[in-house]
Amino acid sequence: MSKEIEVKVLNVDLEDMENKLIKLNAELISEEEQHNIIFHAKEKTKALNPNTYLRIRESKNLLTDQVETKLTLKENRGNVKIRENMETTTSIDNVESMIYILENLGYEISSDGRKHRKSYLYENIRFDLDTWDKNTYPYPYMEIEVEDPKDLNKAVDLLEISPNNISTKSIMELKKEL
Template sequence: MKELEVKVLNIDLKEMESKLMSLGATLIDKELQVNTLIDSKENFIQGKLDSYLRIRETKSTLTKDTKLTLTMKKNINREGIRENIEINTDISDKNAILEILESLGYYVIQEGFKERTSYILNNARFDLDKWDDLTYPYPYMEIEVNDEDELKDIVKLLNIPKENISTKSIVELRKEKNLL
């Protein structure tokens, strides 16, 4: 699946959620996530592939459903908008997958905990994210769109300052803040 997204930094999540609701956005879900990043000791996936491998455990606070997903996310462009190829598969046993990956030379490099509230408005997805303080103590919003024109319209509609828009990954943001 191809994904076009940006992060909006330096925002108040409650204020942004109020804006989205006042514009008629539809709540998709509220989640508690455990994100487990995996790489080799040489950081092959991140360093050589400009990608990351993740196991995400998602628990919906609305439905109480829990889901485990293995994802390989490959960055293919960062000019103006972050473009990724995302390959996902549901898994049933996190420990078994981790054991398989470890036997292949891939290990858990970081585990982070995130609260996410997601909305849809005008075919765009908005994820309001708050990580645990050790992972990334600054809240942000991800906007996922179908094309750059749609992003421009949303930025204007929500009155988002251009300097708050980032195409950086969470790993890059963590490096910037010396959180690695």
């Protein structure tokens, strides 16, 4: 189980952000093509926070040709100024079987999309430059993930990001606003 602390930067020029990261000597750690399948419980239960969901992610790292498939339980723990999730992740080797199991446990697919992601690391700050397929989400954005919330301010200052463009919304919440 791990804690994820992140925000999204909307209304962003990914090429401009990437150039700024390169000038800072940030390390390109991954370039991926992802297939993300999101599941929600068909019936809401007291056991599950409504902001909790399951995700199957198939990722192909274009730098190494490594392919990984993982199932993650994401539990949202807070959305004030910064998005905080607890993630529990495990590797899986058969997507179709996992979908079958989840559907038989009362989960249904709520989103199925593909994303291109380039990831940079600067000190302890991870920057993900994301572009979804147009049907999933038509606008590119950048995620900033930090271990220490204080590093978020550092990242915003380094890249000269307007606070007005920072969002704690999930991709599903952003999609609802379209």
